[in-house]
Amino acid sequence: MKINRSGSAVWTGGLKDGKGAISTQSGALDAYPYGFATRFEGMPGSNPEELIAAAHASCFTMALSLILGEAGLTAEKMETSAVVTLEKLEDGFAVTASKLTLKATIPGADDATFQDLAAKAKANCPISKLLKAEISLEAELLG
Template sequence: MKINRSGSAVWSGGLKDGKGAISTQSGALDAYPYGFATRFEGVPGSNPEELIAAAHASCFTMALSLILGEEGFTASKMETNAVVTLEKQEDGFAVTASHLTLKASIPDVDESTFQDLAAKAKANCPISKLLKADISLEAELLS
C-alpha cells in the first residue's frame, strides 16, 4: 500500500523581506502565512519546524496507540509535545533534533512496559524514520 499526501508553499521576495504561504492537501492550512520573521524572530505565524514538530508528535502518538493495542492496552489519554531544534551550522541551517515529551494515562500498564512500548513507537513511527536528526523522548505515565 502506498499513500501520498501533499503540502505546498508559495514564496515571493527575498529571504528577509519576502512572504510565503503554506497549504496542505486536507485544507488544514490554506495559504497560511510564514516568513523570515515567523521562523527566526518569534513573530506570530508558521514555520517549517513547527510543522515538522506537529507531524512528529501526531505520528508518534498514533504509532504508540497501535503498539499499545497490539499488546492489549488502550490509552485513556496521551498528550505529546515535540520540540524541533533548528541550528546554524558551518554549511547553513539544519534541523538537529526532535524531542518528544509524552504524558499518558494507560490503565493496567506498568512503568517498564510503558517505557519499552514508548521507545518502540519513537523508533518506528514513519516521521521518526524520516528525520535524520537525534530523536529523544521523555515519557511520563500518569495515573
C-alpha cells in the same frame, strides 16, 4: 500500500522582506502565512520546523496507539509535544534534534512496559525514521 499526501508553499520577494503561504491537501492550512520573521524572529505565523514538530508528535502518538493495542492496552489519554531544533552549522542550517515529551494515562500499564512500548513507537514512527536528527523521548505514565 502507498499513500501520498501533499503540501505546498508560495513565496514572493527576498528572504527577509518576502512573504510565504503554506497550504495542505486537507485544507487544514490554507495559504497560512510564514516568512523570515515567523521562522527566525518569533513573529506570529508558521514555519517549517513547527510543522515538523506537529507531524512528529502526531505520528509518534498514533504509532504508540498501535503498539499499545498490539500489547492489549488502550490509552485513556496521551498528550505528546515535540520540540524541533533548527541549528546553524558550518554548512548551513539543519534540523539537529526532535524532543518528544509524552504524558499518558494507560489503564493496566506498568511503567517498565510503558517505557518499552514508547521506545518502540519512537523507533517505528515514520516521521522518526524520516528525520536524520537526534530523537529523544521523555515519557511519563500518569495515574
